[in-house]
Amino acid sequence: xxxxxxxxxxxxxxxxxxxxxxxxxxxxxxxxxxxxxxxxxxxxxxxxxxxxxxxxxxxxxxxxxxxxxxxxxxxxxxxxxxxxxxxxxxxxxxxxxxxxxxxxxxxxxxxxxxxxxxxxxxxxxxxxxxxxxxxxxxxxxxxxxxxxxxxxxxxxxxxxxxxxxxxxxxxxxxxxxxxxxxxxxxxxxxxxxxxxxxxxxxxxxxxxxxxxxxxxxxxxxxxxxxxxxxxxxxxxxxxxxxxxxxxxxxxxxxxxxxxxxxxxxxxxxxxxxxxxxxxxxxxxxxxxxxxxxxxxxxxxxxxxxxxxxxxxxxxxxxxxxxxxxxxxxxxxxxxxxxxxxxxxxxxxxxxxxxxxxxxxxxxxxxxxxxxxxxxxxxxxxxxxxxxxxxxxxxxxxxxxxxxxxxxxxxxxxxxxxxxxxxxxxxxxxxxxxxxxxxxxxxxxxxxxxxxxxxxxxxxxxxxxxxxxxxxxxxxxxxxxxxxxxxxxxx
Numbered sequence: 405x406x407x408x409x410x411x412x413x414x415x416x417x418x419x420x421x422x423x424x425x426x427x428x429x430x431x432x433x434x435x436x437x438x439x440x441x442x443x444x445x446x447x448x449x450x451x452x453x454x455x456x457x458x459x460x461x462x463x464x465x466x467x468x469x470x471x472x473x474x475x476x477x478x479x480x481x482x483x484x485x486x487x488x489x490x491x492x493x494x495x496x497x498x499x500x501x502x503x504x505x506x507x508x509x510x511x512x513x514x515x516x517x518x519x520x521x522x523x524x525x526x527x528x529x530x531x532x533x534x535x536x537x538x539x540x541x542x543x544x545x546x547x548x549x550x551x552x553x554x555x556x557x558x559x560x561x562x563x564x565x566x567x568x569x570x571x572x573x574x575x576x577x578x579x580x581x582x583x584x585x586x587x588x589x590x591x592x593x594x595x596x597x598x599x600x601x602x603x604x605x606x607x608x609x610x611x612x613x614x615x616x617x618x619x620x621x622x623x624x625x626x627x628x629x630x631x632x633x634x635x636x637x638x639x640x641x642x643x644x645x646x647x648x649x650x651x652x653x654x655x656x657x658x659x660x661x662x663x664x665x666x667x668x669x670x671x672x673x674x675x676x677x678x679x680x681x682x683x684x685x686x687x688x689x690x691x692x693x694x695x696x697x698x699x700x701x702x703x704x705x706x707x708x709x710x711x712x713x714x715x716x717x718x719x720x721x722x723x724x725x726x727x728x729x730x731x732x733x734x735x736x737x738x739x740x741x742x743x744x745x746x747x748x749x750x751x752x753x754x755x756x757x758x759x760x761x762x763x764x765x766x767x768x769x770x771x772x773x774x775x776x777x778x779x780x781x782x783x784x785x786x787x788x789x790x791x792x793x794x795x796x797x798x799x800x801x802x803x804x805x806x807x808x809x810x811x812x813x814x815x816x817x818x819x820x821x822x823x824x825x826x827x828x829x830x831x832x833x834x835x836x837x838x839x840x841x842x843x844x845x846x847x848x849x850x851x852x853x854x855x856x857x858x859x860x861x862x863x864x865x866x867x868x869x870x871x872x873x874x875x876x877x878x879x880x881x882x883x884x885x886x887x888x889x890x891x892x893x894x
Contacts, residue, residue, distance in 0.1 A: 420591040427550035452573040466561035469701040479534040518844040520548030522598030529603040530558035543839025557585040624832030628661035629782035635669040636789035644788040645680040651812025657700040662784040668772040671765040701735040711758040714751040773801040781827035
């Protein structure tokens with residue numbers, strides 16, 4: 405055990421350089437480009453999860469007190485689905501895509517070839533430490549890359565288990581896990597990568613992006629933001645409330661980048677909405693939710709203190725209409741509803757990432773769009789309404805990474821939809837084929853024969869050649885005929 409700790413302690417810039425060199429040698433040798441290698445690694449990952457589900461659930465319980473259902477469905481099952489989809493579709497994904505050609509290059513044919521980028525770095529987050537670690541890795545493997553995964557040290561049990569399992573099940577000459585904290589991550593960021601994907605907060609995202617810029621390395625940043633929920637009247641309120649609860653407290657107790665951060669509703673509807681929350685929250689988590697086994701705990705004491713700072717601010721604490729209980733020894737805060745918190749409060753000016761849910765009231769539902777757009781663009785935005793025009797305006801006016809109407813967070817489960825942010829909530833996207841594309845270079849290839857060589861592209865240049873080249877590039881048949889006949893436009 406002591407030698408293992410010592411080994412981790414000396415992972416420095418030289419160690420990181422050695423890791424990258426080893427992986428680059430494997431990539432240059434063509435090992436990861438082989439289609440069968442890709443299939444073998446994805447099957448190995450499936451086997452890894454099948455054979456170790458109890459250990460994974462236990463690690464997630466140690467790190468977050470995450471309920472078994474959430475661990476099994478939101479992390480393990482979703483990863484298995486990603487693996488199975490990649491195995492099913494990868495043969496189609498890797499095939500060159502035919503592209504049309506124009507008169508400018510006639511006769512010719514063209515295609516777009518997906519090629520792996522090379523050696524990529526995936527830096528994952530603590531809140532879904534399995535899913536957010538391995539889901540990007542699936543796309544990177546499918547695209548044919550060598551990979552270093554840096555899991556979050558804030559979820560140490562899962563990070564340690566990942567390092568052990570990946571070493572045991574997968575090809576360590578091409579896929580490696582590096583454990584550690586800031587020094588290890590800093591050493592990795594000093595290296596030249598072909599792409600970096602980071603999931604986390606905007607502050608660290610800026611550090612990652614600055615480090616990548618030194619090497620002109622492209623990045624994917626999966627960040628977060630304050631994800632709003634607009635609640636209109638005239639809806640099935642019980643269903644809406646349950647779906648908001650599922651997306652908030654049923655997703656790691658609010659510690660998810662796409663969890664509802666705050667609600668916007670009309671003054672006339674707010675009391676009815678609060679009453680519905682009280683009823684459903686008690687139904688789900690009991691009269692003493694701090695004792696519920698169906699709620700994750702706050703990840704650590706630092707985040708617990710941060711959340712209490714938001715909750716106990718003078719202008720906010722008086723706005724609690726439900727919950728507010730806390731258990732410092734077990735790092736638990738009960739589901740908490742706040743009504744009409746001030747816009748200039750701390751809780752409304754940073755991502756909450758926890759079990760607190762403010763409700764903002766407005767005069768008209770339509771006013772919510774300007775309220776959302778007055779801040780930074782969120783990773784997700786939600787709306788509950790039966791009004792067709794409101795749905796259309798929501799889609800048209802609200803800019804966010806993704807939108808869901810009449811539910812929350814479920815777009816994450818659709819592999820046909822890109823998952824990613826915009827503006828301060830991130831850049832780039834993944835899931836399904838979007839993951840494959842994220843870790844691929846789309847190489848343009850044009851094929852020509854030696855036939856059809858046109859003298860007009862070569863000197864000496866003449867007015868006739870100029871007219872004909874303009875016509876060819878313009879793509880107008882009539883223009884080409886005019887140029888050939890020596891006619892000019894009137």
